[in-house]
Amino acid sequence: MLDRKQKIEYVNLANRLWAVYESYRPNLPSYPWDLRVYPLTLIGLLVKRSGNAVEEAIIGADVSVETRKYLLDIFNEAGDEMVEAFIDEFTEAELETIMRSDPSYRANLLGKVGGNFFTPANVNELGFRVLGVNDNDTVADFGCGPGGFLGYIVEQFPEIHATGVELSHEVACVARLRMECLAANATVEERNLFDCEKPSKYDRIFSNFPFGQRVADLSASGEYAQRLVKGDMPYGRSRNADWAFCQLIVDSLSESGRAVAILTPSALYNMVDKRVREHFVGNGFVEAAVALPKGLFVGTGIPTELVVFSRGNENVRFVDARDLGSKGRPSFLGSDDIDEILARLSNDGDASVSVGIAEIEAKDFNLQPERYLWSDIKVSNGVRLGDVSLAIVRGYNVRSDALADETEGNKGNPAYLSITDIEDGEVKHPLKRIEKDADVLANHLLQDGDIVIARMALEGGSFKVAAVDIEGDERIVPSQNFYVVTVDKKRVSPVFVAGFLNSDVGQELLSRTTAGETVRNITTDGLRDLIVPVPAMSDQQDMAERYQAKLDEISVLKLKLERARMEAASFFESEVE
Incomplete structure (x- = not known):
C-alpha cells in the first residue's frame, strides 16, 4: 500500500493524467473508456522504452498475443x-507509477463498471493479511476486476503463482496487461467463474464478486453451474447468488486452504437462505465474519461484510469493525485500522467474540456480527410494544402531484405528513394539503395520540418519532414511510412512549429491529417485539409532561434563533440608501 506521501503524489499524477484523458474523452465511446487509461499508459511506456513508432512498439513488445491485439x-x-x-x-517513470499503482486509488474516476464496484486498495490489503498468504501458496482472485488484489499479491511475493478470473472482456484485458507490466507470475482467465465441470483447487482465495445477483440469473452453462441453479446441493438452491459464489469458493479450497469473500449483509440474515447458512456453519466452513465500515466502496453506500472460509471450524469469530476507518465517503481503512481488525480476529473483546454453532443455530444461523455483540439492554417494567398497541400499520402513499402548499382555499382538505415534517420529536406545521382523491382517504387518517415512526433511518442512523396531537x-394522512402505532391509552401514554423511542436507548432498540440490504428498514415484527417501559400510569404522565415541556422549550428557542437570524440579516439596512 502507498504511504501518505506516495498517495498524494500519485493522486496529483492521476489528476494530470485524467486532465489529458478528459480532453479527448467526449469524442470516444463511454464505457469502458475509463479503464483505458491503462492500455494508453502502457502504449506510452512501450514507445518511450523502444523509441519506435506506436504500432512498431506494440508489435515488438514482450507481451502476450491477447495483450498485443488489445493494445x-x-x-x-x-x-x-x-x-x-x-x-x-x-515521463517514463510517471507512466510506470500509474501502471504499478492500484486502480482503486483513482476509483472515483472508475467507480462502477458493468454493475461491479472496484475493490478499494485498503480492502485488498485487509484481505491479503487475513488470508495469511505465504510465498509457496497458490492464490486466486475470483472476479479479479482490473487486477487490484493480484497486483498487491505479486508486489509482496513476486514469484508467487496467482490466478485471476474475470468475466468482462475489457476488464480482463486490463488485468492481464497490468500483470504483464509487473512481470508477474500471474494468469488472468477471461471466463464465467461457474463454467467448470469441477473447480480447481487453491490454497488462498479472495473474492469481491458482483453485488445483488440472484442464482436464477447465473448465465454459465457448465455442469457445476447447473447443479447450483437446479438446487442440486445439500441445502437445495439459494436465492442470493452470494452463496453460490461462496459455494464455489469453498469447493475450490485445498484441504488446509482459506478464503476471504466480500458479501452484502442480506445474505447473512435473510430467512430464505437460512438453510444455506446452516449448511456452511454446520459443516465448519465459516471461520469468521467481519462487519466492515460504511462507505468503503466508491459509488455505493451498500454496507459490506468480510467472511472468512476454511475447514473444520467449530466456532465462528464475529468482529464488528464499523467503528474503524476514516469517516466520509469514501471511507478508508488505514494500516492501524487493519492491524486492529487482525487483533480483533484473534481476541475476544467488546467488538469481537467467538460463538459456538449451537448459539448460532438459536439465532437462525444469522451471521451478522452485531447480533452477537449487542450488549443487553434491560428495560425496567418492559413490555412488548405489540402488547400495548391496538394497531401497528403502514401509512398511505399519496402522489406528489396530488399535494399542494397550504392556502386559505385548501385548508379544509386533509393534510399530508411526510418524514421531513417531523423535527425534534414534533410535527412541524403547516403541512401540505391533499388536493386529489381526498375522499378515499378516510380509512388512513391519524387518530389523536397515534405515534408515527419512520421506517428508514436518517443518514446518521437515527429514526424520526413523534406522538401526533390532532387539533379539532x-x-x-401519514406517508407510507411511517409506521403508525395506535397504543392502548389505558395502559400507556403516547407521549411517554414516543419520548422513550426518541431517547438514545430507544433509538438503539429501533436500530435492532431493522433489516434490508442497501437501506435498513424497521420490520413490522421487530417493532411489535420491541420492549418499551410501562411503569405506573401516574409515573408515565409525569415523565410525559416533563418531556413535552422540553420539546416546547426547544420550539421557543428555535423561534428565538430564527428571529435573531432575521434581525442580523437586516441589521445594516439603515446604512444603505
Whole structure:
C-alpha cells in the first residue's frame, strides 16, 4: 500500500493524467473508456522504452498475443493524437507509477463498471493479511476486476503463482496487461467463474464478486453451474447468488486452504437462505465474519461484510469493525485500522467474540456480527410494544402531484405528513394539503395520540418519532414511510412512549429491529417485539409532561434563533440608501 506521501503524489499524477484523458474523452465511446487509461499508459511506456513508432512498439513488445491485439485495438480507436498526448505529457517513470499503482486509488474516476464496484486498495490489503498468504501458496482472485488484489499479491511475493478470473472482456484485458507490466507470475482467465465441470483447487482465495445477483440469473452453462441453479446441493438452491459464489469458493479450497469473500449483509440474515447458512456453519466452513465500515466502496453506500472460509471450524469469530476507518465517503481503512481488525480476529473483546454453532443455530444461523455483540439492554417494567398497541400499520402513499402548499382555499382538505415534517420529536406545521382523491382517504387518517415512526433511518442512523396531537377536526394522512402505532391509552401514554423511542436507548432498540440490504428498514415484527417501559400510569404522565415541556422549550428557542437570524440579516439596512 502507498504511504501518505506516495498517495498524494500519485493522486496529483492521476489528476494530470485524467486532465489529458478528459480532453479527448467526449469524442470516444463511454464505457469502458475509463479503464483505458491503462492500455494508453502502457502504449506510452512501450514507445518511450523502444523509441519506435506506436504500432512498431506494440508489435515488438514482450507481451502476450491477447495483450498485443488489445493494445492495437485501443490505438486504432483512440487515434494518434490521444496516444501522442500521453507520450508527450508524461515521463517514463510517471507512466510506470500509474501502471504499478492500484486502480482503486483513482476509483472515483472508475467507480462502477458493468454493475461491479472496484475493490478499494485498503480492502485488498485487509484481505491479503487475513488470508495469511505465504510465498509457496497458490492464490486466486475470483472476479479479479482490473487486477487490484493480484497486483498487491505479486508486489509482496513476486514469484508467487496467482490466478485471476474475470468475466468482462475489457476488464480482463486490463488485468492481464497490468500483470504483464509487473512481470508477474500471474494468469488472468477471461471466463464465467461457474463454467467448470469441477473447480480447481487453491490454497488462498479472495473474492469481491458482483453485488445483488440472484442464482436464477447465473448465465454459465457448465455442469457445476447447473447443479447450483437446479438446487442440486445439500441445502437445495439459494436465492442470493452470494452463496453460490461462496459455494464455489469453498469447493475450490485445498484441504488446509482459506478464503476471504466480500458479501452484502442480506445474505447473512435473510430467512430464505437460512438453510444455506446452516449448511456452511454446520459443516465448519465459516471461520469468521467481519462487519466492515460504511462507505468503503466508491459509488455505493451498500454496507459490506468480510467472511472468512476454511475447514473444520467449530466456532465462528464475529468482529464488528464499523467503528474503524476514516469517516466520509469514501471511507478508508488505514494500516492501524487493519492491524486492529487482525487483533480483533484473534481476541475476544467488546467488538469481537467467538460463538459456538449451537448459539448460532438459536439465532437462525444469522451471521451478522452485531447480533452477537449487542450488549443487553434491560428495560425496567418492559413490555412488548405489540402488547400495548391496538394497531401497528403502514401509512398511505399519496402522489406528489396530488399535494399542494397550504392556502386559505385548501385548508379544509386533509393534510399530508411526510418524514421531513417531523423535527425534534414534533410535527412541524403547516403541512401540505391533499388536493386529489381526498375522499378515499378516510380509512388512513391519524387518530389523536397515534405515534408515527419512520421506517428508514436518517443518514446518521437515527429514526424520526413523534406522538401526533390532532387539533379539532383536523385530518392528517401519514406517508407510507411511517409506521403508525395506535397504543392502548389505558395502559400507556403516547407521549411517554414516543419520548422513550426518541431517547438514545430507544433509538438503539429501533436500530435492532431493522433489516434490508442497501437501506435498513424497521420490520413490522421487530417493532411489535420491541420492549418499551410501562411503569405506573401516574409515573408515565409525569415523565410525559416533563418531556413535552422540553420539546416546547426547544420550539421557543428555535423561534428565538430564527428571529435573531432575521434581525442580523437586516441589521445594516439603515446604512444603505
